[in-house]
Amino acid sequence: MLTSxxxxxxxxxxxxxxxxxxxxxxxERGSRWxxxxxxxxxxxxxxxxxxxxxxxxxxxxxxxxxxxxxxITLRNDHLSMGFAAMAIFLWWCVLLYAFFERLxxxxxxxxxFLEGTFMGLIMSNDLFNLFVFIEVVTIISxxxxxxxxxxxxxxxxxxxxxxxxxxxLFYLVAFIILYQVCGTLNLQLMKEALPAHxxxxxVKLSFVLVTAAFGVxxxxxxVYNWLPKAHSAAPSAVSALLSGLLVKSGLYEFIRxxxxxxxxxxxxxxxxxxxxxxxxxVIFALCQKDIKLILAFHTVSQVGIMFMGIGPFRGFxxxxxxxxxxxxxxxxxxxxxxxxxxxSDYRNRNVxxxxxxxxxxxxxxxFMIVGMLSITGMPxxxxxxxxxxxxxxxxxIFWEKAVLLLVNVGTAASFIKISQIFTADYKHLRxxxxxxxxEHLPLFLLSSSCALLAAYYRQLASWLFELPxxxxxxxxxxxxxxxxxxxxxxxxxxxxxxxxxPPFVRRIRNADISFENACMLLxxxxxxxxxxxxxx
Numbered sequence: 001m002l003t004s005x006x007x008x009x010x011x012x013x014x015x016x017x018x019x020x021x022x023x024x025x026x027x028e029r030g031s032r033w034x035x036x037x038x039x040x041x042x043x044x045x046x047x048x049x050x051x052x053x054x055x056x057x058x059x060x061x062x063x064x065x066x067x068x069x070x071x072i073t074l075r076n077d078h079l080s081m082g083f084a085a086m087a088i089f090l091w092w093c094v095l096l097y098a099f100f101e102r103l104x105x106x107x108x109x110x111x112x113f114l115e116g117t118f119m120g121l122i123m124s125n126d127l128f129n130l131f132v133f134i135e136v137v138t139i140i141s142x143x144x145x146x147x148x149x150x151x152x153x154x155x156x157x158x159x160x161x162x163x164x165x166x167x168x169l170f171y172l173v174a175f176i177i178l179y180q181v182c183g184t185l186n187l188q189l190m191k192e193a194l195p196a197h198x199x200x201x202x203v204k205l206s207f208v209l210v211t212a213a214f215g216v217x218x219x220x221x222x223v224y225n226w227l228p229k230a231h232s233a234a235p236s237a238v239s240a241l242l243s244g245l246l247v248k249s250g251l252y253e254f255i256r257x258x259x260x261x262x263x264x265x266x267x268x269x270x271x272x273x274x275x276x277x278x279x280x281x282v283i284f285a286l287c288q289k290d291i292k293l294i295l296a297f298h299t300v301s302q303v304g305i306m307f308m309g310i311g312p313f314r315g316f317x318x319x320x321x322x323x324x325x326x327x328x329x330x331x332x333x334x335x336x337x338x339x340x341x342x343x344s345d346y347r348n349r350n351v352x353x354x355x356x357x358x359x360x361x362x363x364x365x366x367f368m369i370v371g372m373l374s375i376t377g378m379p380x381x382x383x384x385x386x387x388x389x390x391x392x393x394x395x396x397i398f399w400e401k402a403v404l405l406l407v408n409v410g411t412a413a414s415f416i417k418i419s420q421i422f423t424a425d426y427k428h429l430r431x432x433x434x435x436x437x438x439e440h441l442p443l444f445l446l447s448s449s450c451a452l453l454a455a456y457y458r459q460l461a462s463w464l465f466e467l468p469x470x471x472x473x474x475x476x477x478x479x480x481x482x483x484x485x486x487x488x489x490x491x492x493x494x495x496x497x498x499x500x501x502p503p504f505v506r507r508i509r510n511a512d513i514s515f516e517n518a519c520m521l522l523x524x525x526x527x528x529x530x531x532x533x534x535x536x
Contacts, residue, residue: 190260224277281303293349324385
């Protein structure tokens with residue numbers, strides 16, 4: 001039992017990597033079955049391992065017989081268990097989508113290898129191995145973004161790679177400083193050593209640098225620009241993973257580092273960063289016509305909402321942020337996969353030109369509408385839960401409540417704009433109906449999760465994350481009336497302003513940030529945080 005418990009975390013990393021190599025070496029048909037076998041074994045291994053450690057507060061595994069301050073250790077607790085469960089489920093859906101799309105062996109190789117390295121990332125308990133896994137995840141993600149090999153995907157992929165590596169340079173400097181101060185890179189030992197040094201300049205500087213690095217990974221304002229480029233250029237299955245899961249790796253590591261050291265006086269600044277990210281994302285989304293760009297900018301916006309809850313670590317707001325993090329993974333992956341099937345069939349990404357989707361893809365349309373209702377916050381679906389908890393926890397802070405309301409109205413307006421793809425004008429009335437196939441299975445799983453996670457949000461919060469949740473009833477008619485009011489405001493915003501495509505909307509749509517300017521914004525973000533932190 002002890003031996004099994006000791007090696008289980010390593011299996012969760014090794015299984016996908018070994019099967020990735022096997023999938024690449026075998027013929028096309030065999031590689032798809034290898035992926036299915038890999039996911040089955042990984043799911044069983046994860047269930048077995050988490051059943052063994054479920055009652056533990058934390059499970060640490062050291063490798064190589066080295067002392068804790070110098071060796072490699074893996075850590076699992078309820079937070080990492082929750083992320084691992086979400087990762088395995090989303091990879092199941094993406095691989096099923098890839099399976100029925102008959103994608104190549106090299107594509108499946110990168111998907112499985114990415115899964116193994118992501119599992120390593122969420123279990124790492126020292127800053128060096130965390131850096132290694134983050135870099136490998138970044139490189140493999142770049143390979144998947146550039147998979148098509150056309151000009152736009154290559155530009156987006158290299159922008160993603162270079163800008164994320166620019167952010168990780170700050171991380172490297174931070175962990176050198178922390179090693180100098182603490183004499184270890186082990187997060188648990190660092191947590192014990194740092195309280196005596198919290199007021200010192202090097203520790204404050206390292207906090208700034210780490211926050212900036214993970215801000216880049218999570219696409220906070222003002223360092224968000226890589227995300228819409230990468231997500232819109234990548235294949236839809238990759239966009240589903242990037243948006244549904246990988247972009248949250250920065251939030252995950254931010255949480256881990258804030259368990260080690262956190263400056264409570266920065267809470268207002270962190271909430272302001274989240275609010276600016278949420279507002280900026282929804283403004284850019286409103287001005288787009290490309291369906292994948294709309295979804296990508298809404299990822300920026302939703303990350304901002306999560307950070308408004310998670311950043312300051314405030315009771316119920318933190319719980320709401322964590323729930324929204326999980327729920328967003330489900331409905332955003334669903335939306336990207338649905339959009340991918342539509343774009344693949346129509347050969348067009350402009351929502352003003354795509355028509356007749358409801359007639360041609362009736363079942364897919366149902367699934368996509370579930371995702372759209374979820375992201376706009378319909379009370380009976382999972383997108384509402386986290387948003388409501390965050391909003392309720394800040395109900396006495398007017399400006400935060402106002403930001404959340406504006407973001408919700410903007411989100412509703414965006415998806416009202418997307419909804420025109422379901423309509424059919426005269427020339428689309430004879431569009432043939434697309435037959436229902438097994439490729440709809442991952443869409444069914446994701447849309448079902450949107451309903452189930454809303455119904456069992458308390459169990460999700462307590463079982464996976466051990467989070468306190470306020471008592472409320474999502475089915476209360478008052479919540480539905482509030483939602484209908486947001487939809488009405490969103491429709492008015494779209495119909496009277498956005499639909500007319502005025503010059504300022506076109507200017508926002510065509511705005512772009514060069515790599516050089518993005519780096520300057522990153523430096524500005526670091527300088528701003530430094531001034532605030534050093535003044536504490």
